[in-house]
Amino acid sequence: MKQVLRKLGGWWLAAWLVVGTAGAVWLARAELAQLKDAFDTDARIAHRLLSQQVVQYDAVLATLALLESTPDAGRPEQRLPSVYPSILQVQRRDPDDVWTELLLARAEAASRRLRRPELATEDFSSGRYRLVMGAARGGYALDIDLAGTVPWRDWPIDPKASPVRVALERGGQRFVVQPGWPDAPGGWHFSFHKVLASESQAFELVVERRVAWRELPWLGMAAWTLAMGLALAGARALRRQRIARRRAEELLRLGQVTRLNAMGELAAGMAHELNQPLTAVLASTQAARRLLDDNPPEIATARIAMKQAAEQARRAADVVARLRRVIERPGHAVELRTVTLQEALRSALHLLAPELDRRAIDASFDRAADPPVSVRAEPIALEQIVHNLLMNALQALEEVPAGQRTLRLAVDSDPGRGEGILTVTDNGRGIAPEALPRVFEPFFSTREGGLGLGLSLCETLAGGMGGSLAAEAAAPRGARFTLRLPLAAPAV
Numbered sequence: 209m210k211q212v213l214r215k216l217g218g219w220w221l222a223a224w225l226v227v228g229t230a231g232a233v234w235l236a237r238a239e240l241a242q243l244k245d246a247f248d249t250d251a252r253i254a255h256r257l258l259s260q261q262v263v264q265y266d267a268v269l270a271t272l273a274l275l276e277s278t279p280d281a282g283r284p285e286q287r288l289p290s291v292y293p294s295i296l297q298v299q300r301r302d303p304d305d306v307w308t309e310l311l312l313a314r315a316e317a318a319s320r321r322l323r324r325p326e327l328a329t330e331d332f333s334s335g336r337y338r339l340v341m342g343a344a345r346g347g348y349a350l351d352i353d354l355a356g357t358v359p360w361r362d363w364p365i366d367p368k369a370s371p372v373r374v375a376l377e378r379g380g381q382r383f384v385v386q387p388g389w390p391d392a393p394g395g396w397h398f399s400f401h402k403v404l405a406s407e408s409q410a411f412e413l414v415v416e417r418r419v420a421w422r423e424l425p426w427l428g429m430a431a432w433t434l435a436m437g438l439a440l441a442g443a444r445a446l447r448r449q450r451i452a453r454r455r456a457e458e459l460l461r462l463g464q465v466t467r468l469n470a471m472g473e474l475a476a477g478m479a480h481e482l483n484q485p486l487t488a489v490l491a492s493t494q495a496a497r498r499l500l501d502d503n504p505p506e507i508a509t510a511r512i513a514m515k516q517a518a519e520q521a522r523r524a525a526d527v528v529a530r531l532r533r534v535i536e537r538p539g540h541a542v543e544l545r546t547v548t549l550q551e552a553l554r555s556a557l558h559l560l561a562p563e564l565d566r567r568a569i570d571a572s573f574d575r576a577a578d579p580p581v582s583v584r585a586e587p588i589a590l591e592q593i594v595h596n597l598l599m600n601a602l603q604a605l606e607e608v609p610a611g612q613r614t615l616r617l618a619v620d621s622d623p624g625r626g627e628g629i630l631t632v633t634d635n636g637r638g639i640a641p642e643a644l645p646r647v648f649e650p651f652f653s654t655r656e657g658g659l660g661l662g663l664s665l666c667e668t669l670a671g672g673m674g675g676s677l678a679a680e681a682a683a684p685r686g687a688r689f690t691l692r693l694p695l696a697a698p699a700v
Contacts, residue, residue: 224440228433235432239425243417244398247372251400251415253364254374258413259405261294261357265350266408268292269325269341272348285348294356296336299349307347315340316347325408332381339408354383371418376404376411388417395420492517544673546696547590549581549619549630556594557617563602568610573617581621583628583693589669590693593677596662597632597689603655604636604687627675627692635686639679647679 272285285298299312307313315328320342328349330337335354340347354376365372365386373388400415439446492513499510557564557571564571583590598615605613616633639647639654646652650664663679670677675693682688 224437227440228436231432231436232429235429236424239423240396240419243419243423247398247415247417248400250364250372251402251413254415255400255402255404255413257359257362257364258357258376258411261359262404262406262409262411264292265295265339265352266325266406268295269339269348269350273341273343288350294353295350296353296356297351299351301347301349303345305346307349312338312340312347312349315349316342319347322407327408327410330378330381332376332378332383335383337409355385358385373416375414377414378411382414391418395423486520489517489520492520544584544586546582547585547587549583549628549693551580552587552590552594553617553619553630556591556598559595560598560602563599564615567602567605567613569602569605569613569615571615571617581619581628582696583675584696585673585675585693586669589673593666593669593691594630594632596666597691600662600689601632601634601636601687604634604638607637608635621695622692623695626695628695630691630693631688632691633682633686633688635682635684638681638685639687641681644679644681648677 268288275284283300285300288295288298301307301312301316307316309328311328315326315338319326319340325339325341328338328340332354337352337354339350339352341349360367365374367386370386371389372386374385376383376385396419398417398419400413402413404411404413496510496513496517499506499513553573557573601615605615612635614635616631618629618631618633620629620631621627622629643652643654647654648663648667650661652664663677667677670691670693673693675691677692678690680688680690
């Protein structure tokens with residue numbers, strides 16, 4: 209380290225101290241910002257989860273009030289504790305009865321006035337509170353467990369290991385959801401305060417965390433400072449490399465600009481060349497129309513005009529062909545091989561197995577063709593087509609309840625037409641009739657946030673291999689995509 213300092217000298221030492229200190233401060237601030245972002249995210253998630261729970265209690269009471277007006281409704285409220293463990297007890301006041309507690313009667317009166325559930329009592333020390341709803345003929349009261357209200361399965365903060373303290377507060381009372389770590393002296397304090405999204409249960413969620421000095425990335429800060437010293441010691445040697453790299457990047461940029469300019473000139477030239485034959489085609493066809501409109505029509509002269517139009521159209525086609533030959537890269541032709549459709553499908557299903565499991569989808573593979581169907585295709589292109597079709601089906605099935613999702617896959621052959629056939633059918637949201645003719649258009653998508661390039665690319669790849677890709681509606685709901693590829697010649 210002393211040798212490094214000698215090589216650096218006074219100016220380099222000052223630069224090292226400045227850069228090292230600045231980097232250490234930046235690392236500390238970045239770590240604090242990351243901790244704060246994680247804290248805010250977890251707090252917002254916790255607020256949303258608890259808000260969903262308390263709003264659910266409001267919905268339960270509102271549902272009970274509606275069911276109460278049905279003559280054969282019975283007493284469905286007594287089954288609620290088995291469905292919602294956080295609801296400890298359900299009380300019902302019939303029209304001829306009165307509440308045994310004055311607070312419940314007052315809460316029901318307020319509920320009728322406000323036309324929503326009303327908080328009757330809260331005892332945060334015992335972790336319980338009661339919610340009342342006035343119905344058309346009587347009323348209902350829920351005895352709710354605060355600890356059971358916390359959805360621990362989806363809770364974003366580890367109650368045992370996290371330093372974050374979470375509590376619910378109302379009217380000077382506090383219910384501690386999780387205690388977090390004890391406060392350390394000094395450091396930084398994060399806090400989050402927000403009332404739950406229910407007028408009847410307006411509990412304030414308070415989330416707090418204290419970040420101690422020892423939680424700063426001291427090892428990273430020390431490593432940064434040392435690395436800056438070594439980097440400055442080798443700065444003179446690296447300077448020449450940076451200059452050379454910048455020179456090469458500038459030359460590359462200039463080359464790209466030159467290529468773009470050349471392409472612009474080429475496009476301008478082609479536009480000029482195309483303008484002449486297209487103008488001639490227009491003039492000849494207009495003249496032919498006028499000659500045919502004459503009485504009597506000059507058919508012989510019109511034929512000459514149409515012949516000239518055809519010659520000019522062929523000239524325009526030659527211009528476009530020249531443009532394609534200039535732009536297309538040599539040696540970029542598709543190399544077709546013999547590929548088994550069943551194997552390509554099994555490979556894609558293997559890659560997407562985690563996605564299928566996560567969405568609880570059991571893909572039904574119908575092996576209608578036996579022996580395996582071999583087609584002529586480019587393996588990577590075929591893999592990309594199958595993968596895109598399966599991913600589109602999985603995304604369409606996200607809107608279907610988990611137990612009702614079906615994905616049917618089938619492989620077959622049509623020897624008469626010399627084609628191998630792969631179909632992917634789902635019972636998702638389907639494709640609207642007006643959108644079906646446009647599903648393969650570039651940049652057209654029926655999914656929010658979609659680029660609209662996947663199916664267009666699949667159709668282009670299928671066409672490049674001599675095949676086709678078609679889409680249709682599936683009965684009673686969903687979509688079916690059919691990929692057709694040329695059958696491979698049987699082995700001799």
